[in-house]
Structures are given as C-alpha cells and as structure tokens.
Amino acid sequence: MSFSSPNISPPSQRTTYNNHVFTFTHVVQPQPLVRGSCSISRSRICFLSKFDQTFSSPVMEEEGQKKSNLFSESESEEDYSKELDVAVRAVQMACSLCQRVQDILISKTNHQVQSKDDNSPVTVADWSVQAVVSWILSECLGSENISIVAEEDVHTLSKSNASELLESVVNTVNECLADAPRFGVEKPKSSLTTSEVLEIISRCNSTGGPSGRFWVLDPVDGTLGFVRGDQYAVALALIENGEVVLGVLGCPNYPMRKEWLGYQHRYHRIVSKLTPPNSESWNKGCVLYAKKGSGKAWMQPLIHVNKMFVWPNHAKQVFVSPIDNPALATFCEPVEKANSSHSFTEGLAHSVGLRKQPLRVYSMVKYAAIGRGDAEVFMKFARAGYKEKIWDHAAGVIIIQEAGGVVTDAGGCPLDFSKGLYLEGLDRGIIACSGASLHGKIIDAVDASWGCSSL
Numbered sequence: 019m020s021f022s023s024p025n026i027s028p029p030s031q032r033t034t035y036n037n038h039v040f041t042f043t044h045v046v047q048p049q050p051l052v053r054g055s056c057s058i059s060r061s062r063i064c065f066l067s068k069f070d071q072t073f074s075s076p077v078m079e080e081e082g083q084k085k086s087n088l089f090s091e092s093e094s095e096e097d098y099s100k101e102l103d104v105a106v107r108a109v110q111m112a113c114s115l116c117q118r119v120q121d122i123l124i125s126k127t128n129h130q131v132q133s134k135d136d137n138s139p140v141t142v143a144d145w146s147v148q149a150v151v152s153w154i155l156s157e158c159l160g161s162e163n164i165s166i167v168a169e170e171d172v173h174t175l176s177k178s179n180a181s182e183l184l185e186s187v188v189n190t191v192n193e194c195l196a197d198a199p200r201f202g203v204e205k206p207k208s209s210l211t212t213s214e215v216l217e218i219i220s221r222c223n224s225t226g227g228p229s230g231r232f233w234v235l236d237p238v239d240g241t242l243g244f245v246r247g248d249q250y251a252v253a254l255a256l257i258e259n260g261e262v263v264l265g266v267l268g269c270p271n272y273p274m275r276k277e278w279l280g281y282q283h284r285y286h287r288i289v290s291k292l293t294p295p296n297s298e299s300w301n302k303g304c305v306l307y308a309k310k311g312s313g314k315a316w317m318q319p320l321i322h323v324n325k326m327f328v329w330p331n332h333a334k335q336v337f338v339s340p341i342d343n344p345a346l347a348t349f350c351e352p353v354e355k356a357n358s359s360h361s362f363t364e365g366l367a368h369s370v371g372l373r374k375q376p377l378r379v380y381s382m383v384k385y386a387a388i389g390r391g392d393a394e395v396f397m398k399f400a401r402a403g404y405k406e407k408i409w410d411h412a413a414g415v416i417i418i419q420e421a422g423g424v425v426t427d428a429g430g431c432p433l434d435f436s437k438g439l440y441l442e443g444l445d446r447g448i449i450a451c452s453g454a455s456l457h458g459k460i461i462d463a464v465d466a467s468w469g470c471s472s473l
C-alpha cells in the first residue's frame with residue numbers, strides 16, 4: 019500500500035476551474051521525514067519511502083491566495099503532516115462515495131434508510147464510509163498504529179435478514195476503493211470480501227479516553243440531511259492525549275463559495291421538492307482541514323466524479339469572519355428542534371441583538387460555515403440528559419479554532435475530548451464564535467437567559 023507517484027507539471031502552468039484561475043507551482047523538496055527508531059514497522063517504512071515522493075508533487079494554487087501544501091518544509095513526523103495528508107485523502111474518497119450513494123437514495127422512491135435502536139437513520143453510506151476510512155488509515159499508517167472511535171457498528175448489518183444491505187455495503191466499499199488511485203492512494207490488490215468489510219467496520223470500536231492516540235470518525239454526520247438530499251458532512255479527527263490535534267471536514271454539498279450556497283438554498287426551497295439536486299449538475303462540495311497549533315485552516319474543492327481533477331488537489335486558507343457586532347452576525351443551529359432548542363436560541367439571539375435569520379443547516383457544516391467566515395455564531399442546546407458525542411464535534415472544533423475562532427461550552431470551558439465517547443461535563447450547550455469578543459457577548463447572554471429558560 020502506498021501513494022502513487024505524482025504527475026510532475028511544469029512550474030507556473032495556469033488553468034481554470036469554475037472560472038477561477040489557478041497556478042500550478044512546485045513545492046520545494048523538503049527534508050526527508052525523520053523516521054522513528056525501533057517502533058516503526060516494516061510496512062510503515064515501506065509506506066514512508068513511497069510517501070516521500072509526494073513532496074515533489076505540484077500544488078495548485080488559486081491566484082491571490084497563499085500557497086497551501088499539506089506539508090511544510092521544516093515539519094517532522096511528529097507534527098502530524100503525514101496523518102493529515104492521509105486523512106484528507108480518506109475524506110475526499112468518502113465524500114465521493116457519499117455523493118454517489120446520495121444520488122441513488124434520492125432518486126429512489128423507497129429510500130433504503132434503516133433505523134437504529136434509537137430511531138436515528140443510518141444508510142449504506144454510513145457503514146461504507148466507515149469501512150473505507152478504516153481501511154485507508156490502516157493501510158497507510160499501519161493497522162497496528164490505528165485506534166478508531168466511530169459512530170457505526172455492524173449490529174444491523176450482521177442480522178440474518180440484512181444480506182441485501184450488507185451486499186450493497188460491500189459493493190459500495192469496493193467501488194470506492196477501486197477509485198483510490200485518483201486520490202493518489204493504491205487500491206487493494208483484490209476486492210474486499212464480506213468478512214473483511216465487516217471486520218474493518220467493527221475494528222472502529224475504540225472507546226477513546228485521556229491517553230494515547232486515536233482517530234474519531236463520524237462517517238456521515240447529519241444523516242437526516244443526507245437522506246433528504248441536503249447538507250451532511252464526513253468528519254475525521256485525530257486525538258492525542260485528550261487533545262484534538264487535527265481535523266478534516268468533508269462537506270459534499272457545501273459549495274466552495276458562499277454565493278453558491280445562496281443558489282443552493284433557493285434550489286432546495288423552490289426546486290428540490292420536485293427535483294432533488296444532482297451532484298454533477300454543479301460544482302459543489304469542499305473539504306476543510308486544520309492542524310493544532312498551526313493557526314491556519316485550509317479548504318480544498320471536492321475531487322469530482324467527472325475525473326477532470328486528480329490528486330494532488332489545491333487548497334486555500336480560510337479565515338473566520340471579522341464581524342464582531344451581533345447586529346451584523348449570522349448564527350447557525352441544528353435543523354431539528356429535537357436536537358437543539360430553537361426557542362431558547364431565538365430568545366438569546368434577540369437579547370444579544372442578532373438580527374439576521376438563523377442559518378439552519380444539518381451536520382457539522384455549521385462548523386465549516388464558521389471556520390470559513392460564512393457565519394459568526396453556532397449554538398447547540400440539546401435537551402437535558404442528551405450527551406454530546408465526540409465525533410459530532412472534534413473535527414469542527416479544531417477547524418474553527420485554527421481559523422481564528424473560539425469554541426467552548428456555555429460556561430466558557432473548552433470541550434473535553436478526553437473522557438471517552440462523550441463530551442462529559444459539558445455545561446448546558448456548545449457555543450462556537452468567529453472571535454473572542456462575540457463569544458463573550460453570547461456567553462453573557464446565555465447566563466442572563468438561562469434562569470428563565472425551560473431547558
């Protein structure tokens with residue numbers, strides 16, 4: 019298993035994509051990776067030697083934007099560059115898989131949507147993404163090094179009456195992995211068997227905790243949005259000793275440019291009731307990512323099924339909005355009233371002077387919206403007794419923080435990812451803001467409103 023050799027393009031070649039001019043540039047060959055000593059396995063060394071080749075690959079850079087590469091020249095193995103690169107490729111592949119499955123789902127009248135024990139929806143895409151990401155992380159980073167906390171298990175898939183569903187998952191996984199070279203990843207030597215697929219899904223059974231390194235995956239966040247042909251996200255993060263150290267958020271229906279979202283909203287409200295959107299009919303979708311302590315967050319367009327763009331992809335830096343006046347700010351919240359109290363946030367918004375209509379979008383796309391400056395505030399106040407899961411937040415939190423924003427609970431404390439599967443000790447709800455000043459105002463308003471709320 020390795021990344022394929024990059025295609026070297028001449029320096030400063032220009033091309034256009036969605037009416038934007040991009041320039042191909044060469045990335046300077048960095049120092050060789052510092053390899054760990056005794057603990058590195060044979061397969062890992064193998065992977066690294068091929069992986070090094072990707073450093074000489076061209077990067078596509080949007081004119082006027084700062085150059086982005088997943089690597090920097092001085093970075094060593096310890097600063098997660100390699101993990102980030104693998105994670106971005108895995109999420110890109112997962113997004114591509116999801117787009118295909120969503121197109122099939124919404125074009126069928128009888129939705130193949132299953133219900134879990136808690137009545138929440140789950141689809142072929144949720145299990146298939148979990149399998150694909152689990153496979154890529156293990157193959158690229160060495161299965162002995164990988165521990166994953168993820169949302170799905172094989173309980174439903176293993177039932178005697180689920181053979182058709184399981185077959186569909188196995189086919190979807192193999193179809194996606196066969197496409198791996200487009201993302202610079204070597205595909206499996208042969209198709210995965212049913213038992214291999216079940217194994218790679220169920221391998222993601224880590225329970226997290228305060229020490230060591232583990233990945234956190236929400237294969238499809240906002241499954242409800244996904245089955246409705248709307249927004250959803252693929253979220254992958256790496257946690258080390260209780261801290262999120264990198265996060266990748268794939269948002270297949272969230273366009274690179276805000277103005278395209280306006281089109282999408284109109285499209286959904288007016289047209290899509292009759293005709294759901296088709297993923298090839300417009301260039302939608304992006305992947306955001308960030309690494310702890312870098313002070314930078316990045317965004318790539320999705321690699322599209324039309325195969326015009328192959329790896330390596332280009333990226334541009336994203337920033338939170340500079341707006342700190344509540345009257346000019348936009349706030350995001352869950353679509354479902356059952357997931358967050360709309361009445362509480364409405365009162366809160368009014369008290370702090372937020373004037374704009376809330377942006378209600380499914381999934382961690384809300385975090386993406388703040389991270390890239392499309393909105394300024396995200397609030398979630400789940401009903402009492404609901405425990406937030408780490409996979410619903412980890413990737414989004416680090417992207418907002420590295421883009422310049424602030425994320426805490428309603429008491430102003432950072433979210434604690436060190437206590438297992440849940441954000442234990444969360445004070446009331448989650449407040450994410452584009453800056454400290456706005457964040458302070460929202461926290462004060464929560465305190466002022468909380469006593470008279472019925473939450």
Ligand SMILES: Nc1ncnc2c1ncn2[C@@H]1O[C@H](COP(=O)(O)OS(=O)(=O)O)[C@@H](OP(=O)(O)O)[C@H]1O
Binds near residue numbers: 239
């Ligand atoms: N009752 C309740 N209260 C709070 N949160 C809940 C609840 N039920 C589910 N969830 C989790 O919410 C995830 C989706 O959150 P969103 O913010 O996207 O909500 S919404 O879909 O926009 O309404 C969703 O993630 P996915 O299951 O990955 O879709 C759930 O983990």
Ligand SMILES: [Mg+2]
Binds near residue numbers: 138139169241
């Ligand atoms: Mg779910």
Ligand SMILES: [Mg+2]
Binds near residue numbers: 236238239240409410
């Ligand atoms: Mg989720």
Ligand SMILES: [Mg+2]
Binds near residue numbers: 144169237238239240
């Ligand atoms: Mg999910």
